Amino acid sequence: MTNPENKTEVQNKGTIPTRVLPGFMELLPAEQIVFDRMKATIEEVYRTYGFVALDTPAIERAEVLLAKAGGETEKQIYHFTKGDNELALRFDLTVPLARYVSEHVNDLTFPFRRSHVAKVYRGERSQKGRYREFYQADIDIIGDGSLSLMNDAEIPSVIYEVFRRLNFGPFTIRINNRKMIAGLLESLEAGDMSIGVLQTIDKLEKVGEGEVHNLLTGLGVPDNVIRKIFEFISINGSTNEMLASLRALGIQNDLFRIGVDELEAVVQYLHVLGVPEECYAIDLTIARGLDYYTGTVYETVLRDHPELGSICSGGRYDNLAEKYTKRKLPGVGISIGLTRLFSQLKEIGLIETNVATSTKALVIPMVEDMAVPLAVATAIRKEGVATEVYFEDAKVKNKLAYANKKGIPFVVLVGEDEIAANTFAVKNMETGGQVMLAKEDIAAHIKETIK
Amino acid sequence: MTNPENKTEVQNKGTIPTRVLPGFMELLPAEQIVFDRMKATIEEVYRTYGFVALDTPAIERAEVLLAKAGGETEKQIYHFTKGDNELALRFDLTVPLARYVSEHVNDLTFPFRRSHVAKVYRGERSQKGRYREFYQADIDIIGDGSLSLMNDAEIPSVIYEVFRRLNFGPFTIRINNRKMIAGLLESLEAGDMSIGVLQTIDKLEKVGEGEVHNLLTGLGVPDNVIRKIFEFISINGSTNEMLASLRALGIQNDLFRIGVDELEAVVQYLHVLGVPEECYAIDLTIARGLDYYTGTVYETVLRDHPELGSICSGGRYDNLAEKYTKRKLPGVGISIGLTRLFSQLKEIGLIETNVATSTKALVIPMVEDMAVPLAVATAIRKEGVATEVYFEDAKVKNKLAYANKKGIPFVVLVGEDEIAANTFAVKNMETGGQVMLAKEDIAAHIKETIK
Numbered sequence: 001m002t003n004p005e006n007k008t009e010v011q012n013k014g015t016i017p018t019r020v021l022p023g024f025m026e027l028l029p030a031e032q033i034v035f036d037r038m039k040a041t042i043e044e045v046y047r048t049y050g051f052v053a054l055d056t057p058a059i060e061r062a063e064v065l066l067a068k069a070g071g072e073t074e075k076q077i078y079h080f081t082k083g084d085n086e087l088a089l090r091f092d093l094t095v096p097l098a099r100y101v102s103e104h105v106n107d108l109t110f111p112f113r114r115s116h117v118a119k120v121y122r123g124e125r126s127q128k129g130r131y132r133e134f135y136q137a138d139i140d141i142i143g144d145g146s147l148s149l150m151n152d153a154e155i156p157s158v159i160y161e162v163f164r165r166l167n168f169g170p171f172t173i174r175i176n177n178r179k180m181i182a183g184l185l186e187s188l189e190a191g192d193m194s195i196g197v198l199q200t201i202d203k204l205e206k207v208g209e210g211e212v213h214n215l216l217t218g219l220g221v222p223d224n225v226i227r228k229i230f231e232f233i234s235i236n237g238s239t240n241e242m243l244a245s246l247r248a249l250g251i252q253n254d255l256f257r258i259g260v261d262e263l264e265a266v267v268q269y270l271h272v273l274g275v276p277e278e279c280y281a282i283d284l285t286i287a288r289g290l291d292y293y294t295g296t297v298y299e300t301v302l303r304d305h306p307e308l309g310s311i312c313s314g315g316r317y318d319n320l321a322e323k324y325t326k327r328k329l330p331g332v333g334i335s336i337g338l339t340r341l342f343s344q345l346k347e348i349g350l351i352e353t354n355v356a357t358s359t360k361a362l363v364i365p366m367v368e369d370m371a372v373p374l375a376v377a378t379a380i381r382k383e384g385v386a387t388e389v390y391f392e393d394a395k396v397k398n399k400l401a402y403a404n405k406k407g408i409p410f411v412v413l414v415g416e417d418e419i420a421a422n423t424f425a426v427k428n429m430e431t432g433g434q435v436m437l438a439k440e441d442i443a444a445h446i447k448e449t450i451k
Numbered sequence: 452m453t454n455p456e457n458k459t460e461v462q463n464k465g466t467i468p469t470r471v472l473p474g475f476m477e478l479l480p481a482e483q484i485v486f487d488r489m490k491a492t493i494e495e496v497y498r499t500y501g502f503v504a505l506d507t508p509a510i511e512r513a514e515v516l517l518a519k520a521g522g523e524t525e526k527q528i529y530h531f532t533k534g535d536n537e538l539a540l541r542f543d544l545t546v547p548l549a550r551y552v553s554e555h556v557n558d559l560t561f562p563f564r565r566s567h568v569a570k571v572y573r574g575e576r577s578q579k580g581r582y583r584e585f586y587q588a589d590i591d592i593i594g595d596g597s598l599s600l601m602n603d604a605e606i607p608s609v610i611y612e613v614f615r616r617l618n619f620g621p622f623t624i625r626i627n628n629r630k631m632i633a634g635l636l637e638s639l640e641a642g643d644m645s646i647g648v649l650q651t652i653d654k655l656e657k658v659g660e661g662e663v664h665n666l667l668t669g670l671g672v673p674d675n676v677i678r679k680i681f682e683f684i685s686i687n688g689s690t691n692e693m694l695a696s697l698r699a700l701g702i703q704n705d706l707f708r709i710g711v712d713e714l715e716a717v718v719q720y721l722h723v724l725g726v727p728e729e730c731y732a733i734d735l736t737i738a739r740g741l742d743y744y745t746g747t748v749y750e751t752v753l754r755d756h757p758e759l760g761s762i763c764s765g766g767r768y769d770n771l772a773e774k775y776t777k778r779k780l781p782g783v784g785i786s787i788g789l790t791r792l793f794s795q796l797k798e799i800g801l802i803e804t805n806v807a808t809s810t811k812a813l814v815i816p817m818v819e820d821m822a823v824p825l826a827v828a829t830a831i832r833k834e835g836v837a838t839e840v841y842f843e844d845a846k847v848k849n850k851l852a853y854a855n856k857k858g859i860p861f862v863v864l865v866g867e868d869e870i871a872a873n874t875f876a877v878k879n880m881e882t883g884g885q886v887m888l889a890k891e892d893i894a895a896h897i898k899e900t901i902k
Contacts, residue, residue, distance in 0.1 A: 016518050018554040018775045021536065024508040026551070028558050029565070032505055048832045050810040050839030054483055057475040057584050058509065058570065059529075067467050078510075078538075080531030082574045085472065087529075100477070103469040107479050109856045111843060114480070119509065123533045133508050143843070150821055150842035157829070272825045324469045359501040370601055371723045378608070378725050381499045388501030391601035392562060392594070405560045 023124065023132035025339050030407065031353040035342050038166060038351075042137045042336060043117055045162045049154070051115035051139045056096040058119065062086040067323045068095045076122040089121035093138045093335070094320075101142055102324035110144035111151065117338070131339050140333030142320055147330045152296040152316050153266045155332055156280055157273035159300055159312050162336070168350050170303040171311075173275075174283035177263040177296050178315075180246065181287070183256025184232055188225045197221060198287040201233060205285065233284045239267050242282045259295070266296055286310075294318040298334060308344050312336045357407045360446055361387040364399045366415035373414045376424060376439045380412070383443030403429055410446050474575065474583035476790050481858070482804040486793050489617060489802075493588045493787060494568055496613045500605070502566035502590045507547040509570065513537040518774045519546045527573040540572035544589045544786070545771075552593055553775035561595035562602065568789070582790050591784030593771055598781045603747040603767050604717045606785055607731055608724035610751055610763050613787070619801050621754040622762075624726075625734035628714040628747050629766075631697070632738070634707025635683055641676045648672060649738040652684060656736065684735045690718050693733045710746070717747055737761075745769040749785060759795050763787045811897055812838040813854045817847060817866035824865045827875060827890045831863070834894030854880055861897050 020026040027035055043053065062079045065088045079088035090096050093116045101112065117137040124130050139158065141151045156173045163171045181201065182194045190197075200215045207215075209230070216226050235245045246260045263282060270280055286299045297315035302308055314334030321329050345351045361380050365373035373389050380387045388408070390399045396413075403411050413425040423436040426445060437445055471477040478486055494504065513530045516539045530539035541547050544567045552563065568588040575581045590609065592602045607624045614622045632652065633645045641648075651666045658666075660681070667677050686696045697711045714733065721731055737750045748766035753759055765785030772780050796802045812831050816824035824840050831838045839859070841850045847864075854862050864876040874887040877896060888896055 016514055016775055017512065018515070018550045020508060020554065021510065021512060021538070024510065026507055027505075028555060029503040029505065033503060035506075036504060047809050048835065048837050050813075050837050052480045052484060052809060053487060054478075054480065055486075056477055057471060059472065059475065059572070059584060061468065061472060063467055064469070078531065078533055080529065082529055087472070099469045103471065104479060109480075109853060113839065121510070133510060146843070148842035148844065150840070153821075154825075154840070154842075269821060269825055272822045272829070274829050324467055358498050358503060362501075370604075370720060374605075374720055374723045378723070384499065386499050386501050388564065389601070389605070391599035391605075392597070393599065402560060 021132070023126045023130065025131055025134070025343065030357070031346075033358060034351055034353045035338075038342060039117060039135065039137070039338060041165050042162055042338070043115065045158060045165060046115035046117075046137075046139050048161070049113075049139075049158050051113045054097075054100070054114045054116050055118065056090075056093075056100055056116070058089055058121070059087050060090055060096060060099065062088040064088075064099050064324075065090065065095055068098070073122070076124055078121050078123050091122050092120050093118060093136050094140070094333070097138075097140055097142075098321035098329075099324055101329060102321045102327075105144075105325065105327055105329075110142065111147060112142045112144075113139070114142075115139045129340060129343065131343075134337060134339035137336040137338050138333060140320075140331050142329050142331040145328055145330075147332065149262055149265055149296075150269070151332050152262070153269040154273065155296075155314070155334055156266070156270055156298060157275050159298065159334060160273075160275040160279055162312070163300065168302055168345060169305070171279060172301055172303055173280040173312075174286050174299045174301065174310075175263065175266060175280060175296065176283055176286045177259040177266075178287060178293055179255050179259030179262065179295055180284070181229070181232065181259075183253040183259055184228060184251055185225065186255055187251050187253035188228060190221065190225045193219060193221055193225075195291045197229065199291075201229070201285055202287040204233070235284055239277075239280075239282055242284075243267075262295055288313060288315055292317045292319075296332065305348060305350075308341075308348075311341050359386045359388050359406065359408050360450065361385055361410045361412055361442070362399075362403045362406075362408045363387060363389040363412045363414060364396065364403075365389065365391070366396060366413060367419065372419050376412060376414055376442070379439040380443045380446070383447070385443045385446050400429075409450065412442060472583070474577045474581065476582055476585070476794065481808070482797075484809060485802055485804045486789075489793060490568060490586065490588070490789060492616050493613055493789070494566065496609060496616060497566035497568075497588075497590050499612075500564075500590075500609050502564045505548075505551070505565045505567050506569065507541075507544075507551050507567070509540055509572070510538050511541055511547060511550065513539040515539075515550050515775075516542065516546055519549070524573070527575055529572050529574050542573050543571050544569060544587050545591070545784070548589075548591055548593075549772035549780075550775055552780060553772045553778075556595075556776065556778055556780075561593065562598060563593045563595075564590070565593075566590045580791060580794065582794075585788060585790035588787040588789050589784060591771075591782050593780050593782040596779055596781075598783065600713055600716055600747075601720070602783050603713070604720040605724065606747075606765070606783055607717070607721055607749060608726050610749065610785060611724075611726040611730055613763070614751065619753055619796060620756075622730060623752055623754055624731040624763075625737050625750045625752065625761075626714065626717060626731060626747065627734055627737045628710040628717075629738060629744055630706050630710030630713065630746055631735070632680070632683065632710075634704040634710055635679060635702055636676070637706055638702050638704035639676045639679060641672065644670060644672055644676075646742045648680065650742075652680070652736055653738040655684070686735055690728075690731075690733055693735075694718075713746055739764060739766055743768045743770075747783065756799060756801075759792075759799075762792050808858045810837045810839050810857065810859050811901065812836055812861045812863055812893070813850075813857075813859045814838060814840040814863045814865060815847065815850045815854075816840065816842070817864060818870065823870050827863060827865055827893070830890040831894045831897070834898070836894045836897050851880075860901065863893060 077088050119133050120136050121133055159173050185191050185194050196219045204212050235242055243264050288297045293315035295316035299310035300312035316332040318330050320331045363373050363377045377387045377389045411427045418424045423438055425434050426437050427434045528539050570584055571587050572584055610624050636642050636645050647670045655663050686693055694715050739748045744766035746767035750761035751763035767783040769781050771782045814824050814828045828838045828840045860880055862878045869875045874889055876885050877888050878885045
């Protein structure tokens with residue numbers, strides 16, 4: 001795997017540097033297969049929940065992207081001119097979704113459920129773990145005018161199913177609702193500070209309580225409000241205990257009460273959806289930095305690897321596309337930063353990428369005429385088993401070495417004797433065991449053994 | 452589907468235009484599903500032949516792309532600067548392959564078989580049927596120093612399997628070998644005209660014999676040579692008859708003889724590989740415009756739709772990456788222009804994109820409490836059947852309309868009675884038939900009926 005750090009580039013071959021650009025991930029075949037499996041697992045879960053996989057251009061009008069990007073993000077956008085067009089590469093999949101839904105609103109069926117797994121681009125300062133081109137794996141459900149809270153409840157079960165299947169160890173889906181802190185502040189007549197406070201609380205895990213206190217003071221939040229904020233975020237215990245404590249705070253504010261009700265509704269259905277209790281928790285400190293979330297928010301952490309931070313995040317928003325349409329389009333969604341996650345998991349050894357191949361059989365001809373080797377390969381492929389024929393002129397030893405290097409689990413030897421007998425030696429490269437089979441029976445043998 | 456023509460753009464919604472850029476294809480969900488199935492079929496065939504799916508950055512160093520691009524292509528490149536880097540979007544998948552193989556040559560196992568299905572970018576003048584962002588679906592086999600001709604023979608069987616499965620009607624894989632015409636010209640001491648002559652002959656189908664004659668004269672090709680060229684390309688008949696006629700020409704030139712031998716070897720194995728005779732033909736007029744092909748070349752046409760031109764083309768080249776490495780890397784490969792093909796097939800009505808969905812079941816709750824509807828959906832999904840729950844507040848009629856509009860084939864009704872009986876009404880939306888089933892039996896029923 002190419003490290004994204006900005007190393008000195010070596011032009012060690014031709015006159016043109018072939019090294020992949022810093023900040024871009026490029027994988028070797030065995031790594032790519034593992035990455036693709038991870039991606040396919042996520043896509044399969046998304047599909048099972050009825051999300052249709054969409055695709056939008058990687059290039060958008062610059063004004064479309066700039067309308068939604070602020071601050072840091074804007075500086076990171078790759079933009080350029082071609083002909084009369086001011087163009088830019090998308091920096092996430094949400095802005096293109098907003099543009100897509102606005103454009104095709106009359107042709108879509110709402111609630112509109114779409115998944116999008118694709119590359120996005122951010123010209124960040126090159127540093128470890130930060131990529132300039134990376135995959136995001138998103139789902140969103142968009143309502144036309146309104147969207148049932150039940151969608152918020154279903155999302156964690158999608159997250160659960162994704163990470164259960166990916167099998168990276170124990171994980172927790174942290175759930176919160178931003179209406180609570182917003183309502184709390186409103187009740188203390190500090191409602192205008194809501195976004196600043198949320199963004200500060202979100203840093204709690206990273207910087208600690210003392211620093212959050214300082215930051216809040218710096219924002220001009222009065223001491224009595226800070227005290228209340230800490231009273232709120234200190235609530236702990238089981239899901240039911242926390243919900244009871246939240247109500248016991250006795251905060252007289254509608255927004256706060258709606259927030260607690262929504263949170264309760266979301267967590268109460270997780271059991272029915274088959275999400276085990278250890279896989280989710282209410283966490284009053286998560287807020288997501290982005291200011292467009294308005295209700296439920298999610299983060300997901302690997303319990304044995306909290307240093308990775310959130311590996312799947314998202315939430316509920318009131319209005320997806322206000323910049324592009326007058327239609328009110330509320331939604332809820334999540335995003336997995338696939339490229340970064342893969343790179344982190346590889347670094348901590350949670351995914352093995354030494355030898356992986358999708359090819360299951362290598363036919364090794366030991367004769368000049370390729371007719372029978374090709375017929376054997378064709379018979380195996382017919383059953384859907386990925387098969388190669390080693391055509392090059394080489395010693396049998398080297399042909400076997402090719403299978404070994406690529407991790408191909410079976411080789412099929414085709415020599416004079418085999419052709420005469422019309423049965424072929426199928427060698428299991430792991431056990432060394434060998435059986436003689438008619439060409440029509442080889443695929444079934446391989447499938448059975450691999451299973 | 453968004454038409455690539457440059458229509459006047461209408462800002463009919465917000466202040467920012469949401470219409471997809473001219474020359475970019477963007478699909479509605481039902482179309483996208485059909486496109487993705489086509490893509491998945493191609494990927495599956497490639498996988499079955501042992502090609503590993505690679506992924507490289509869409510952005511390359513400008514100098515890497517410019518080293519390989521000439522003339523028209525160079526003008527079409529999207530290039531831009533970010534920080535100190537001169538960057539460009541790839542315009543094909545072959546140049547990135549050359550760069551990749553050069554960079555990772557010591558980590559790859561040769562022959563190196565890779566597939567790559569991804570978007571490429573060309574800022575062409577906007578016109579019907581031309582896209583600025585489009586998918587290519589490529590495979591290549593790269594040898595280290597040498598590569599057996601058997602790989603050239605295997606490629607048409609991959610093409611055959613792809614188009615057999617895609618089922619777009621009868622097709623012909625046209626096969627030629629550029630060494631023949633090069634050898635013929637060499638024997639007439641006109642070897643230096645080889646590339647110009649090849650590019651001219653390639654236009655035969657489009658412009659006709661007379662015009663090819665004029666063009667060749669214009670290139671300064673002597674009359675006697677032109678006569679020989681026409682004698683050569685007029686050869687017709689069955690595969691065996693053509694091979695016999697080619698030998699009967701009696702051309703005393705090694706390159707020519709090698710060309711005929713290679714062509715014969717390639718076609719003789721197609722039968723063994725299961726390619727029916729009507730699906731391939733020797734065609735002495737195809738040459739591929741590109742000058743890097745050096746031996747076998749392929750084109751593929753739909754026999755009922757010759758106006759589409761070649762829908763899958765490629766060939767053998769001597770040296771993939773001479774610009775980037777001193778290693779000699781011969782290869783053979785093909786490419787399918789997926790986006791254009793999809794758009795053409797849709798236009799002539801060969802693919803239907805009215806209603807397609809991957810969702811197979813819609814659970815319709817007729818109760819307030821979502822616990823049972825969610826449990827039913829979870830049970831169906833567990834068996835891999837894509838399922839949605841209709842959460843929104845609406846009349847049952849409207850919920851059924853949602854299923855209809857999205858083409859979801861089954862709905863599962865969950866009302867008080869069903870919950871009491873613990874069996875649920877599973878309605879086939881096509882036949883109107885309905886059965887009562889326990890939640891654990893619904894997925895099997897759906898799978899069975901769809902099959």
